[in-house]
Amino acid sequence: MVENIAEDVVAETRRDRALLEVNDVAVHFGGVKAVDGITLEMRPGHIYGVLGPNGSGKSTLLGAMTRLTPMTRGSFVFEGNDYTKRPARTVHHMGIARTFQTVRLLDDRSVRDNILLGQDTLSKATRKEADSRVEEVMERVGVTSVARMRPDELSYGMQRRVEFARAIIGRPRLLLLDEPTAGMNSSEREEIGALMKQLLAEGITQFIVEHDVQMMVDTCDYLFAMNFGKLIAEGVPVDVVRHPAVQEAYLGKGAGTHA
């Protein structure tokens, strides 16, 4: 039964046009090959995840995708447009939003202001719409009661929610999440997982870098596994976590049976 659903997802995935194509991307820092020839494709309407141990190059790949980290070779194509040579600031305008591994908020601005920053550079129509949407977005991530407070007065989990809200207020078509539930307790994780699925239903494709294997299996419908800067497996979550190379690199032997 599980296998059948998985095949459907894969078949459906192949029918759609690519949202983001990553072609042979490499990021070398001196002699260190943080990302070393990654090729993958994301199609609209899915939640993708990247698994991999610390230092496997997941966050560096995300940095390269948003053009903040200079790349050694390769190219990125978003909705048919090659943006490899474009400056980092244009990525947000194209419809790609992200969160960061460590929370990055303005500490002397209110929660509301921090969230509004996610749409300040977008088109006038989007800004007008977002102004009325900010209350709704705050409600969805659960920060309405602290809207006037400053991020440094909030718990880490709450700060993560604010970052999440800032990333979704501009209605991106691709949302890149770098460990979105780090520092959260299990009920908060479940809330965020549910929110991701809601956003998917609204047409926001997501790409998650995360350590929590259980959450990845529960939330994502397609997984990539990385180690030493290379892709070692990809496919539906249950298959990927059972893959021998993935178990050896990341999960430890025998862990796949639990997933």
Add this chain to the structure above:
Amino acid sequence: MSDWYAMNVVLVQTTLTTLLLALSIQVPLRFGVFSFAGVGAFGIGGYTAAMAMVHGEWTTWPAVLLGMVVAGVCTFALGLVVQRLSGLYMGMATIAFTLIVSVLAVNGGDWTGGPMGLYGAIGEITTTHIVIAVLVVVAALAWTELGGLGRKVDTVREDPELANALGINVNGYRRLSFLVSGLIGGLAGAITTLLRSTITPAEVNFHLVILALTAIVVGGARSWVGALIGAIIFVWLPTFLSFVQEWEKVAYGFIVAAAAIYLPNGVLGVAKDLWHKVRTREERAQVAAALTKES
């Protein structure tokens, strides 16, 4: 009131021109650029306006405008050259720019009046004129502190990489901050010069950097209100410190040091934090209660 004004007219005018000078340094700081080029712009604006009146027989306001534009263009060009520098290196390069301006003034022969300076640039400037100029500048800067633009400016300063990720043109904003800094510095220099009818190389020097910086540090670096508070404090302080006589400089030094240690965001920062604490006391109590419940 009018007696008081008549007695203090010079101090009132100096407060306003010091505010403009402080703003010319504050603008790049608000964008995270450690630039003192505004002081060089002060010199360029002052000398350009004085030369236009003395040598070119220009009238007051065209001379002021010319001083502003020339200072703005020079500072913007400097920005293009030094925009890749950061932190202290940027500070040093822009202080060097200021020193070059005063060296040029010393060696400018008849054009700049050499070490003696230029005399006889008698402008027709009243306090009302200065107030209007300051109001225009302050209104424009206050606008950059509001709404989306204010948020973007803060992000460029606090986290340029984040700003890029949010689609903000960090380098564009920073280049623009050089231009604005130059225009305001040039305006301050031109008005100051034509008020006094004279400018000398000694006036365009490092002490202006210190004056502008202390005004901003003590008042508040993130808003024009902070620059105003700082300008008022440092222009009027000597009047109130006159009772300590020769110890005035020592007292001044202590005040600046104490402010830097105890008011890292200036007088304005303290006021804003207080207001924030009062305004959000209910929310903060709720968060604290939720935390105790969790643990």
